[in-house]
Amino acid sequence: MLRRGGFRPRAEKISCSATKGGPDVTTAAETTARVKEHVDSLAPALLDLSHRIHANPETANEERKASAWCADLLRSEGFEVTMPVAGLETAFRARRGSGRPALAFLAEYDALPGVGHACGHNIIAASALGAGMALARALEEAGLQATVLVDGTPAEETTSGKLVMVSAGLYREVDAVLSMHPEAEDAVGGSCLGVARLSFSFKGRAAHAASSPDKGVNALDAAIQTFNNVNALRQHTRSDARIHGIITDGGKAVNIVPDFARCEFGVRSVDLGYLKELLEKVKNCARAAALAAGAGLDIQETPICEPIKENRTLTRLTLEAMAEVGRRADDRTGKHFPASTDFGNVSQVVPAIAPMVKAAPEGTVLHHPDFAAAAASPQGDAAVVAAAKVLAIVGLRLVLEPETLKEAWSDFTGGAPATAGT
Ligand SMILES: [Zn+2]
Incomplete structure (x- = not known):
């Protein structure tokens, strides 16, 4: 599928480009360090958010507290928040910055009936906010132009809010989408059913x-x-x-x-x-x-929750960002996880990636009460901070390296030009 609008990733305000088409190495290293520092300084607020959502599990389309808490925290960071969006009462879009590239971080926050946050969506929400807020701060400091979006995407477990948001055209003018899912291991790439x-x-x-x-x-x-x-x-x-x-x-x-x-x-x-x-x-x-x-x-x-469309470039960037925060993730390229998610539909309209980030002891299975316990444990908290850093670092590279973003689009279109059509 192709998107509307021209392909115009830009990083015009970067002070000096030492390498051909690439970012200044010092600036890139400094800005990456700043991104990580910002996540660390935001960590108390992010973990407070993660724990509040976890302690107040709201099932699909009922996530009124969770979505409001996310929106409040984003507003306090200077994001402009639109809620509801796409006709979904508990969905929102938060925006900071302007121009291209436009990067969207996706926050889920619905719980499961009976077992609460046994899918750890509280971690997804907190890390998406952390990534968006830290990246927006670092870009502004460095004078880099980009639009940072944080989207609240409700009802992943049942009616698939992202399907509605994709149909509403929310990802037509977005250059890449970044999210994560907690798991009992670190893994990047691959598809799903x-x-x-x-x-x-x-x-x-x-x-x-x-x-x-x-x-x-x-x-x-x-x-x-x-x-x-x-x-x-x-x-x-x-x-x-x-x-x-x-x-x-x-x-x-x-x-x-x-x-x-x-x-x-x-x-x-x-x-x-x-x-x-x-x-x-x-x-x-x-x-x-x-x-x-x-x-x-x-x-x-029901409408189809589509398989995840893999993106080699985003997989590479995410593996490198995982290493940057001290996690050795398994490369799942070409494999598939035998479950399904509405994130798949997003990945069919824009380059997107959602790595698995270890948040629970090995062998813990999703949708089990043990996973719910892990989602608010020190290991779950570490996953929030690590995932926020990983997603923000990938986002930063897409801003600093227009050629890499182009490469992600070339993977996405299979070599066809990314500028045509809708
Ligand atoms: Zn889930």
């Missing part, structure tokens, strides 16, 4: 299950047959595919032929084209089952 959910509602006809079964149309049979068809399909799918389902309605009483049944499936693949193919095949499983049972069928489908 795209996912969409399908919901099948079968309409049958009720009848006495013993005295007049021949008068009934069994909607539950259609749901069960759908699972059988999907099970047969599974042996012929690619190894990266995942199809997992539940029955949410299956009848009211054993002596009534079920006149209504409903089931839901998650369908995933790392390949967007294949995912679309698979979605059609799973729908056919339900259509065939409805036909066999003589039941009516209504199909509901």
